[in-house]
Every structure is written in C-alpha cells, then in structure tokens.
Amino acid sequence: MTSISDALFEALMTATERLDELRQRSGAKVALFALLAAAISMYALFPGPYEPQIPCPMDGTIGIGLVPPLWWVGGGPQTPILSSVGLDPNSRIRYRVILGTAEEDMVVVGTAEGGRGRENLVINLTEPLSPGTAYLWWVEAENLLKKRSSGEVWTFSTRDLPEIQLFEADRSVVDLGDDLTLSWAVADASEVYIEPVIGPVSLRGETTLSPREGVTYTLVARNFAGESTATVEVGVLPSFIIDSMAGGWSTTVDGLGSRVLGIGVVPGVEDDATRISFDLIPGGWAGITKTPSRRGGGLDLAGTDGVSFSSRGAGSGYSLEIRLRDADGTVHRRSWEEGAVPMDWTLMEALFEEFECVEAGRSSCTNESLTGGNVSTISFVAAAREEGGSGSSGWIAIDDFVAFRREGFVAEKSDLH
DSSP states (O other), rough: OOOOOHHHHHHHHHHHHHHHHHHHOOOOHHHHHHHHHHHHHHHHHHHOOOOOOOSSSSEEEEEOOOOOEEEEEEEEOOOHHHTTOOOOOOEEEEEEEEEESSSSGOOOEEEEEEEEEEEEEEOSSSSSSOOOOOOOOEEEOOOTOOEEEEOOOOOEEEEEOEEEEEEEESSSSEEEOOOOOEEEEEESSSSEEEEETEEEEEEEEEEEEEESSSEEEEEEEEETTTEEEEEEEEEEEOOOEEEEEESSOEEESSSSSSSEEEEEEEEOOSEEEEEEEEEEEEEOEEEEEOOOOOSSSSSTTOOEEEEEEEEEEESEEEEEEEEEEEETSOEEEEEOTTTTSSSSSSEEEEEEEGGGEOOOOSSSTTOOOOOSSSSSEEEEEEEOOOSSSSHHHHHHEEEEOOOOOESSSSOOOOOHH
C-alpha cells in the first residue's frame, strides 16, 4: 500500500499530466498553471514537523557511559480536517540521529518514527562510543510530504577510562626465594584487581610477593566506561640443585691421622641430608666428596655466580670448607671460620669470586680465579686449626647444594648423580 505522500504526489502528477495533454491539445495553459499554483500553495500550507529539542543527555553533559540512550522531544502540529480523512502529513514522522566527533565526521547512528503532537523519542546506540571523547549530535525530522526540520547541534562527552598512575615492582629480577614489593595507584575506578594470585585490591597500595618463577603481573582497573590494564614483568633467577645431599657421598681425609667417624643420611631442611662425624688432628681435615658423572667428565657451572647449601653442626676448633677441583686439577676453596656453623640449619652462600686457589694443577695459582666451568670434584670438609695441639672433633650436616645466578637465567638443571 502506497504512503499518503506517495498517493498525493501521484494524484498531483496525474492531474498535471492530463492538464498538459489538454494544454497541448487545446492550449489550456491557464488551467495548468492554476492547478500547479494550487498544489504549491497546499504544500506550503501543510505544516512541517516540530524542531527536535530538549535533548538527553543535555547539551554539554560530561562523563556519560559509552552506550548512552539518546532522547529528544519531537512531533508535529496536527491538521484536524486532514487527520480525520487520514491525509495529515505529520501523522508519520521519521527521525534520523546524526552523531560524530566533528562536523565532517557525522554519520547516522539510528532512526526512529513518531507521529503525534509533542512526544518523547529515543534511540539506543548499537556500538559503544570511545571513552574520554567529545561528541556532536543532532536530530533531523521528516514528515510524509518530505518536509524537514533539524534540531540544534548538541554536545556531550564520554567518561574517561580508569587512570593507572603507578604500577611497578621495586625489582625486575629477583633470586628464587627473595621478596619483591609491588606498588600501584589508580584513579577513577570502581574495581581494581591484580592477577595472578593477588585478586581485588584498593585504589592504592603495595604488597610483598615471593614469586617462584618468572611472572607477569597484570593490573585491571574498571569503571562503567570500560577497563584499563597495565603489566609488570618480573624475572626469577632460579637456583638449580647440584645435589640434594640425600646420599651417595664418600669420605675423604688428609691421610695424616684425621678420621671420619661416621657418615649417614639424616633429616634435612625439607628432605634428607648427609651428616658426618669426625676426629681431626691439629691442622688436619676430613669430610665428604663426590665426582660429577656428567658427560665430558665434569660439572659445568660456568654462567652461574656461586653456590649455596644449608648446614648445621656441633663441636669446636674447626672451620667448614667447600672445595672445587676442576678438570686441570686446580683446587679452589671457600672457608667459614670456627663458629660459623650453628646448631640450627643455616643457608651458606659462596660467590665464585670469594674462592681462593689452594692447589695448582697444570698451571700456577697466580691470578687463577674460579669460573665454575668443568668442576670435576666437590668436597665439604671440616679443617682443624693448626695451633692448639689437641685437634678437634664434632659433626656437620649438609643439605641442598645448589648453584645460583645473580643476573640472567639458568638454562638447565644439573646434578652429580
């Protein structure tokens, strides 16, 4: 069924065509011009739609959501006589809503239909707007006779996303087991959380963490405009177990009379550990030793920065030493003086730069430094001081012998077994 405007224009065009035929046949120009003048007068007299007004959001509104409904008041004057016969051009009004960030970027974002006196109309956006952005918009109304009226250009701006002012760790790389502090500050957010592990947090704060492996912490801040994210990457320098110290070690002595009285497996820090008891002559030593079984005849600790282990012991008059012999036969030693080994488990750390050369192999100890490459033998010994004359006795227990790096990452695990 054709619209009222289509029917009206069809009637006018038909009449015009017939009058034109009449004019051509009889020269009835006066009648044609009279009819055209009447049609133009009728079109001019028919009222157009009201100018759209009273927008919502109101002109100049700031901080609204990203998918706001757009309201306005529209309609058009009614012509009772024409309405009674179904020919009122304002009985149906079509509205186009035009929106953009600048006049040259305006596009139609929705349409609506009405057809009464003053009425409230609305469209719902189908795509979210950009956060923190100023927009222009207006509404154009068109009735059945194609008469149009446009509202003023209104403005509004959307709400900004949350602002992440700070999200950082006090260190980008930590040793395995060490703590780091994660700090953050967020503005204009209704919800903030940090993953993994942490969960919901306040807008500002800090927390202490001890990651077990490299991790990327992600902060997510939300409000009704959307969400902002930030990340912090933390690397963990993993120590790697050289030996769990749960057995497999043999005894070693000075050959001068010092003795290992016993060797065995005892409870360690978490699992088992190796313990020896000893009786030392003055200036003598005794302990435990192991030879790596890695292919190539040695344990390659190059690229690591040192070794550590847990220890506890009893007795007096002796120092604790770790000795590393390389493939060339050179021995390097790191000593902890008398009293350094307490009764409770204590972590002992030794950087390679702290080792001293005590026995030269194929080369001299002059300017010889330990690099950790190609270690052929590892020993833990108790060494008695030379003065005193009575020697010493006691016991020591060793657990979890590992290598570590202060910078970078260890590429592989190694063991002596």
